[in-house]
Amino acid sequence: MKGLLRVMSPFAPDQSGAASVFYDMNAITVICDAGGCTGNVCGFDEPRWQKNARPIFSAGLRDMDAILGRDDRLVDKLRLVSDKSDADFAAIIGTPVPAVIATDFKALKKMASKRCGIPVVTCECTGTNLYDKGEEMAYLELMKTFTRDMDVCEGRVGVLGATPLNFSDIEADKLIRKHYMEEGFSEVLVYGMGDGLDSVRMAASCEMNIVVSASGLAPARWLKKNYGTPYRVECPFAGEAAAKAAGVLKHSKVLIVHEQVAANSLRDAMEDCDVTVATFFTLDKNIANEGDVLVETEAQFIELVENGGYDAVICDELLRRAVKDGTYGIWINRRHFAVSGNLEEGLCEL
Amino acid sequence: MNKQDAFYITARDLADGGIEGVPSELKSQDHLIYSSPAALSFNSPGAQGFGVKRAGLAVPGSVMLLVAPACCGRNTTMLAELGSYADRFYYLLQDDTDIITGRHLNRISQAVKDVADFHEESTGTRPNVVMICITCVDALLGTDMDRVCRKASEYAGLPVLPCYMYALEREGRVPPMTAVRRTVYQLLEPREKKSTTVNLLGHFAPLNDDSEIYELLRGIGVKKINEISRCEDFDEYLGMAEANFNIILNPESRLAAEDIAKRLEIPSVELTRMYRIDKIRKQYQLFAGAIGAKIDDSKFYDEAAAKVEAFARENKGKRVAIGECMNADSFELALAMSEYGLTVTEIYGTVSAERMPYIKMLAELSPETRIYTNLEPSMLYYDSSELPCDLTIGIDAGYYHPDAPNVPWNLEVQPWGYNGLIRLIEEIEGVL
Numbered sequence: 001m002k003g004l005l006r007v008m009s010p011f012a013p014d015q016s017g018a019a020s021v022f023y024d025m026n027a028i029t030v031i032c033d034a035g036g037c038t039g040n041v042c043g044f045d046e047p048r049w050q051k052n053a054r055p056i057f058s059a060g061l062r063d064m065d066a067i068l069g070r071d072d073r074l075v076d077k078l079r080l081v082s083d084k085s086d087a088d089f090a091a092i093i094g095t096p097v098p099a100v101i102a103t104d105f106k107a108l109k110k111m112a113s114k115r116c117g118i119p120v121v122t123c124e125c126t127g128t129n130l131y132d133k134g135e136e137m138a139y140l141e142l143m144k145t146f147t148r149d150m151d152v153c154e155g156r157v158g159v160l161g162a163t164p165l166n167f168s169d170i171e172a173d174k175l176i177r178k179h180y181m182e183e184g185f186s187e188v189l190v191y192g193m194g195d196g197l198d199s200v201r202m203a204a205s206c207e208m209n210i211v212v213s214a215s216g217l218a219p220a221r222w223l224k225k226n227y228g229t230p231y232r233v234e235c236p237f238a239g240e241a242a243a244k245a246a247g248v249l250k251h252s253k254v255l256i257v258h259e260q261v262a263a264n265s266l267r268d269a270m271e272d273c274d275v276t277v278a279t280f281f282t283l284d285k286n287i288a289n290e291g292d293v294l295v296e297t298e299a300q301f302i303e304l305v306e307n308g309g310y311d312a313v314i315c316d317e318l319l320r321r322a323v324k325d326g327t328y329g330i331w332i333n334r335r336h337f338a339v340s341g342n343l344e345e346g347l348c349e350l
Numbered sequence: 351m352n353k354q355d356a357f358y359i360t361a362r363d364l365a366d367g368g369i370e371g372v373p374s375e376l377k378s379q380d381h382l383i384y385s386s387p388a389a390l391s392f393n394s395p396g397a398q399g400f401g402v403k404r405a406g407l408a409v410p411g412s413v414m415l416l417v418a419p420a421c422c423g424r425n426t427t428m429l430a431e432l433g434s435y436a437d438r439f440y441y442l443l444q445d446d447t448d449i450i451t452g453r454h455l456n457r458i459s460q461a462v463k464d465v466a467d468f469h470e471e472s473t474g475t476r477p478n479v480v481m482i483c484i485t486c487v488d489a490l491l492g493t494d495m496d497r498v499c500r501k502a503s504e505y506a507g508l509p510v511l512p513c514y515m516y517a518l519e520r521e522g523r524v525p526p527m528t529a530v531r532r533t534v535y536q537l538l539e540p541r542e543k544k545s546t547t548v549n550l551l552g553h554f555a556p557l558n559d560d561s562e563i564y565e566l567l568r569g570i571g572v573k574k575i576n577e578i579s580r581c582e583d584f585d586e587y588l589g590m591a592e593a594n595f596n597i598i599l600n601p602e603s604r605l606a607a608e609d610i611a612k613r614l615e616i617p618s619v620e621l622t623r624m625y626r627i628d629k630i631r632k633q634y635q636l637f638a639g640a641i642g643a644k645i646d647d648s649k650f651y652d653e654a655a656a657k658v659e660a661f662a663r664e665n666k667g668k669r670v671a672i673g674e675c676m677n678a679d680s681f682e683l684a685l686a687m688s689e690y691g692l693t694v695t696e697i698y699g700t701v702s703a704e705r706m707p708y709i710k711m712l713a714e715l716s717p718e719t720r721i722y723t724n725l726e727p728s729m730l731y732y733d734s735s736e737l738p739c740d741l742t743i744g745i746d747a748g749y750y751h752p753d754a755p756n757v758p759w760n761l762e763v764q765p766w767g768y769n770g771l772i773r774l775i776e777e778i779e780g781v782l
Contacts, residue, residue: 003441003443006468036422039393042385042390043390055384060379099446128421
């Protein structure tokens, strides 16, 4: 049955992805919910929160707010916070409640910007989609609202798609910066991790963008279309991870189940293996190989693993629960925080 | 963000203003809810204890089908890693069309049957009941869950009950944790009463084994004391219907007790967890009077009194900050600590009409005590250096004063009565 999970747990939802992008942006982030979604975002999907809490708020919606559509009350509450804050902007993120009552986010954005006197961005998340959709929506909303035409600055590179949900590491941005500085860039802007709104404002000045996870594809394309910025798609560190796997998996038939860009990069580095990439998240046809799989149900995943004839499966170890333990070859853990909610101890670990 | 001060009000000013004068900053409906680690248990009760999903599985042999958008089940990944819950959570995820049209309702009966069959196949045991947990979406759609559960029950051939995780109604007439406390007793059916059996209602984990309440109840002739969390199997759970009376230990169980009284004709009496030793004694006396028995608690009282006396002597004047994420009422505990000679500098709590009597007494003893709420946006600017303390009680208080010794006091096994007081003092002594 579609949507029925008997052995797996739900993955990080779109509102968690959107909140993750805004986390380091000096924003007032308001999750338009009754409280539970905020609890999930902060208490489970945002690993930076325990160490470094940010101004994230729940709208604290109650039944009559939803039934009567009292957006004005939400704006009043936001103003109480924004009046005393030097945040660069406010971000309002949707959840199932506004989705059910069909909140007009465009109107909400306009009304809140006017009343609060600061820029407001909105992400029409529904809680039914996955985190990468929320990240994509947040990047696009930021770029469309704040990025302005600028001269290209040689040596400056933008990184799209770096969040703890993708990289399972709260300091991935540092490693990413180091990686691309060593490659020869003089300035690395990691949107949403470590870099604030200024990086978004000057996104058009990058000589190149690097898409490190699938959520960065759409904003990279938007930046290319509007400002001509070229981009390339790759997940750094995959080579080292693959090298570790290589000793075990020579000439094997391998299934990699992960976020698409990470999985692709791992495959690229495992030249002597026959690798299929599968993902529960975005499968962009433009960067997929023939035979790559978009997994839409738990049953499909089980079928793929049990009957695919793979010698090895590389994925977050939580997914192993779905199949009969130990029956289907070698399992190698490649953390994916959006799946298990567990952090990687080191990015290159397998 | 700009530096500003976190909002607080002194106990004196709060008491002077009365419940009508409670400032807007202390009313959660008047502002955005700040999400800090100290507020996590408000936003997501299940993150650090029993929320609706975990509570709904209190019935032995139950499994849960969460019918919701994926986001509502996300933190259940954490629960699924706990041994006793690993095979008990199932999900029927709603998509965009479902949450608008309600078409998911047509799939629930089949999903319940699939889940029951799968559970039987994988564990060798058919579930005793399938709990269907629904969320804000169905609250807004106005789903008639009683009907949905009846239909699913007929189709799957086993009991099916609704658990309402309606965060939108947390301050309504029947908040989610009140509703789930009623739900978990709904499978009880009338049985012949046994005068020597009593149920303790209110918690999803048992009281400490050495709580005096067990001995005191046995002392008045009670032979069987039921707690849902101690029921080894479904038969033992069903045996709760034989109780002569229920003791409510948490106000959120009042509705459950009313329901049980109506359906099973079991009356109830309510007791309150307190830390003021004289009030504990007084409550036992009143309880004895209410049930027409005589309770001799002097052994326990004397032990606790000696402990309190030594504690007060040793710790007089020590500054303590008290939170609300713990097994105590913030204001009652603050009052107790003040009576024992400590200086309560700060309370992070939720003001309500029921708590005003404590606040008024506290204002007499400790008028300068600062009262904050974890949920107010200005808590973003809370600065612990303004008013240092020697001790914090509650995990939220520990969050605000990370350098002070902390007693989290939030274990799942529940403290009670004199024994709870002694345990708390021993924990405090352990960290000071």
